[in-house]
Amino acid sequence: MKRNLSVVILTFNEELHITRCIESLLAITSNIFIVDSFSSDKTVEIAESLGAKVFQRKWKNYADQFQWGLDNCSIDTEWVMRIDADEFLDNTMQGEMVFAIESASNQISGYVCKLRNIYLGRTIRFGGYDPLKLLRVWRHKRGRIESRWMDEHIVLSYGRTELLPGEIIHNNLNNHFWWTEKHNKYADREAIDAISKRYKLFEVDDQIVKTDNPSAKIKRYIKDRIYNRLPIFFGPTLYFLYRYLLCLGFLDGKEGFAYHFCQAFWYRIVVDIRILEAEKLISTTGGDRESVILVLEKLTGHKIGGG
Numbered sequence: 001m002k003r004n005l006s007v008v009i010l011t012f013n014e015e016l017h018i019t020r021c022i023e024s025l026l027a028i029t030s031n032i033f034i035v036d037s038f039s040s041d042k043t044v045e046i047a048e049s050l051g052a053k054v055f056q057r058k059w060k061n062y063a064d065q066f067q068w069g070l071d072n073c074s075i076d077t078e079w080v081m082r083i084d085a086d087e088f089l090d091n092t093m094q095g096e097m098v099f100a101i102e103s104a105s106n107q108i109s110g111y112v113c114k115l116r117n118i119y120l121g122r123t124i125r126f127g128g129y130d131p132l133k134l135l136r137v138w139r140h141k142r143g144r145i146e147s148r149w150m151d152e153h154i155v156l157s158y159g160r161t162e163l164l165p166g167e168i169i170h171n172n173l174n175n176h177f178w179w180t181e182k183h184n185k186y187a188d189r190e191a192i193d194a195i196s197k198r199y200k201l202f203e204v205d206d207q208i209v210k211t212d213n214p215s216a217k218i219k220r221y222i223k224d225r226i227y228n229r230l231p232i233f234f235g236p237t238l239y240f241l242y243r244y245l246l247c248l249g250f251l252d253g254k255e256g257f258a259y260h261f262c263q264a265f266w267y268r269i270v271v272d273i274r275i276l277e278a279e280k281l282i283s284t285t286g287g288d289r290e291s292v293i294l295v296l297e298k299l300t301g302h303k304i305g306g307g
Contacts, residue, residue, distance in 0.1 A: 003029040003030075003031065003077070004077050004078050004079055004101060005077055005078075005097070005098070005101055005137075006031040006033060006073075006076075006077045006080050007025050007029060007031065007081045007082075007083060008033050008035065008066065008073060008075075008080065008081070008082060008083075009021065009022075009032070009033070009034050009035070009085055010035050010062065010066060010069070010085070011034055011035070011039060012059065013039045013040060013041045014039070014043045014086070016173050017085045017086040017172070018043055018050075018085050019046055021086070021087060022047065022051075022052055023050070024089040026050070026051075027089075027095075028089070028094060028097045028098055029077075031077055032047075032050075032052040033052065033053050033054075033055065033073040033075070034047045034053065034054040034055065035056075035066070035068065036054055036055070036056045036057075037057065037065070038058070043085075044056070055069070055072065061149050061302070063148055064147075066082065066145050066152075067144060070144065079101045079138070079139060079140065080137070080138060080139075080140045081137045082137075082154060083136065083168065086170060086172040086173070087115075087168050087171075088168070088169055089166065090167045091166070092165055092166030092167070093165065093168065096165040097137070097164065100162075100165075107159060108162055109139050109156045109161065110135050110137060110139065110142070110154070110156055111135070111136070111138070111164040112133050112135050112136070112162070112164065113136040113167070114164075114166070114168070115167070115170055116167045116169050116170065117131070117132070117259075118169065118170065118171035119255055119258070119259040120176075120255040121255070122253060122256065124252055124255075125252060126248040126256065127249030127252065127256065127259075127264070128243055128247045128249075131167060133163070134216070135154045135156075135161060142156050142158060142159055143155065143156050143157070144157075146206075148204075149189040149196075149302075149304075150193050151190075151193070151223070155207040155208050180262075183262075183266075183267045186267070187267065187271045187274045188274060188299070188301070189300075190275075191271060191278055191296070191300065192296055192304055194228065195275065195278050195282075199287075199289065201289055201292060201293060208220055233272055235268060235272070236264070236268035237265070239264050240260060240268075243260050244257070274299070274300075277299060278295055278296060281295045281298070282295050293305050
C-alpha cells in the first residue's frame with residue numbers, strides 16, 4: 001500500500017519490537033525506512049521481511065542519525081513520520097492518519113500525536129503523562145530535527161499544526177536493567193548539551209521556540225530558564241514531587257511510583273552527577289574550548305568535536 005507518507009525508524013537490536021511497530025504502520029503506508037546502527041540480532045532480517053527498506057550507518061546521536069535518514073533515504077512522499085521501534089499506532093490512529101494527510105489544507109504543515117506510555121505493563125495516566133503531545137508527522141520539505149544531543153524535536157519552517165486522533169503507544173518490553181542502562185546513556189547526552197551551552201562550545205539549536213508547538217516550547221522554556229538554574233540535586237527533588245504529588249502520579253499505583261521516581265528523580269539525579277563530574281574535571285584544566293571538549297569526550301565516550 002503506497003501512500004503519500006513515509007516513516008523513518010531508527011533501530012539497534014530491536015527484534016523484540018520491530019514486528020509490532022512495522023505491522024501497525026502497514027495500515028497507513030508501505031514506505032517504511034529503517035536506519036539501523038549495525039544491529040547484531042535479527043532486526044534487519046525481520047524489517048526487510050516485512051517490506052521495510054533498511055540502511056545502516058554508524059551511530060553518533062539520535063538527531064544526527066534521524067536527520068541523515070531524512071536526507072538520504074530517498075523519501076519521495078510529501079509527508080513523513082517519526083516513530084521509535086518500541087512504539088506502535090493504535091487502531092484509531094491507523095484509521096485516521098491517511099484521511100488526515102490527504103485532506104489537509106496547505107496551511108497545515110504537521111500533526112501533533114498523542115503518545116501513551118506503558119511501564120511495567122501499566123498505562124501511565126498521571127504525573128503529566130495523560131498523554132504527551134509530540135509533533136510526529138509533517139510535510140517533508142517543511143521540517144527537520146533539532147541538532148542537539150538530547151531532547152531533540154522536529155521543527156517546522158512554517159505552517160501550523162493540528163492534533164491527530166488516536167495514540168502512539170510506547171511499550172518497551174525490555175527489563176529494568178536495560179531501562180537504567182539506556183538512561184545512563186541519555187544522561188551522558190544531557191550533560192553534553194548542558195556543558196556545551198554553559199561554555200558556548202557550539203551554537204545551540206533552539207528553533208523549537210519559533211514553531212507552532214506550544215507544549216514543546218513551554219517545556220523547553222521551563223527547562224532552560226528555570227530548572228537548569230536550580231541548585232544541583234534540588235531540581236530533581238522538586239520535579240519528582242511536582243509529578244508525583246501535584247500531578248497525581250501516585251494514582252498510577254506501584255508501577256507509577258517506580259516510573260515517576262526513576263524517570264523524574266533518579267534519572268535527573270544521574271544527569272546532575274554527570275554535570276558535576278564534568279565541572280570538576282574542567283576545573284583541573286584551563287577551561288578553554290578544546291579542554292572542555294576533551295573532558296566531555298573522556299567522560300561520555302562520545303566524539304563531539306566539530307558539533
